[in-house]
Amino acid sequence: MSRSLVIGSRGSKLALWQAEQAKARLLALYPEIDVRIEIIKTTGDVKTDPLSVIGGKGVFTKELEDALLDRRIDLAVHSLKDLPTVLPDGLTISAICKRDDPRDALVVRDDLKGRSGSILNLPENAVVGTSSQRRLAQLKSLRADVVVRDVRGNVDTRLRKLDEGQYDALILASAGLRRLELDDRINAAISPEEMVPAVGQGAIAIETRADDEFTVETTGDLDHEETRLCCLAERAFLRSLGGGCQFPIAGHAIIDNEELKLDGLVATPDGAKILRDQFSGSPRNAEEIGLSLATHLIDRGANSLLNPR
Numbered sequence: 001m002s003r004s005l006v007i008g009s010r011g012s013k014l015a016l017w018q019a020e021q022a023k024a025r026l027l028a029l030y031p032e033i034d035v036r037i038e039i040i041k042t043t044g045d046v047k048t049d050p051l052s053v054i055g056g057k058g059v060f061t062k063e064l065e066d067a068l069l070d071r072r073i074d075l076a077v078h079s080l081k082d083l084p085t086v087l088p089d090g091l092t093i094s095a096i097c098k099r100d101d102p103r104d105a106l107v108v109r110d111d112l113k114g115r116s117g118s119i120l121n122l123p124e125n126a127v128v129g130t131s132s133q134r135r136l137a138q139l140k141s142l143r144a145d146v147v148v149r150d151v152r153g154n155v156d157t158r159l160r161k162l163d164e165g166q167y168d169a170l171i172l173a174s175a176g177l178r179r180l181e182l183d184d185r186i187n188a189a190i191s192p193e194e195m196v197p198a199v200g201q202g203a204i205a206i207e208t209r210a211d212d213e214f215t216v217e218t219t220g221d222l223d224h225e226e227t228r229l230c231c232l233a234e235r236a237f238l239r240s241l242g243g244g245c246q247f248p249i250a251g252h253a254i255i256d257n258e259e260l261k262l263d264g265l266v267a268t269p270d271g272a273k274i275l276r277d278q279f280s281g282s283p284r285n286a287e288e289i290g291l292s293l294a295t296h297l298i299d300r301g302a303n304s305l306l307n308p309r
Helices: 015-028 060-071 111-113 135-141 155-163 174-179 213-222 225-241 283-299 304-307
Strands: 006-008 034-039 074-080 091-096 106-107 127-129 147-150 170-172 188-189 206-210 251-256 259-267 272-283
Touching: 006 015, 006 060, 006 106, 015 034, 015 155, 015 174, 015 206, 015 213, 034 106, 060 074, 060 206, 091 213, 091 225, 106 111, 106 155, 106 174, 127 304, 135 251, 135 272, 155 170, 170 174, 188 225, 206 213, 206 272, 213 225, 213 259, 225 259, 225 283, 251 283, 259 283, 259 304, 283 304
Parallel strands: 006 034, 006 074, 127 147, 127 170
Antiparallel strands: 074 206, 091 206, 106 170, 106 188, 251 259, 259 272
């Protein structure tokens, strides 16, 4: 009797690209398995309010996780940055795939391409679209004059709004644009030194039921060790701060010369105050590095930035 796997995915073009990649890799490793994709709508897909209004935590993942727990699907494919750092009981991340470009990308209107190439080169009082509190805070820290406006919708929708003149520029994830073959829209890839990426940005996670040995073992072959260790440090940092994508928290780790280096940032929503530091150590201690950096920033006053009275 042949085995089968049902992949749960959101219906956006980017989410389906990610699910199709997972499907292709599974079939390459296990051609005898029947693999199909089931589209599931999430709260974040249905509601168009700002994430700060509908609650950023789990809005793109909860319905997929419900489908896992109800055994309607066997695995869910997520952008790791959307996945809360505390999973529901009974679920686990069985694989974190090799990370793509983790950087944020500056995308500008056609008539501004000649004078941009950097956030610092945007016109005075430029209108920049982003739905991320993390990007907003760091952007305002770099350029206090810019006007930041919320932008929601899939990548195509956001680019259309830009081209219609509703914004002068957008900040999007480089990885998403590259996956959709929209590299030519990237005016500048923003270095992590200038804007620290979101925790898990550029990485794809496979979530499964912890007791489903077949799916856990099968999808485990998609795991990329270096990416997993870096993301474990980043997620431990975020979890220890008690935050999610609705908070101005950023974390980015790399492994260099067998040392894991984690850069972490906490800011006020307006970017007026920023705490940033870096911890490093053995990759084997990835989560401990994340916890230590979070504790260090809390000692420096991170909680008062995240929860101002």
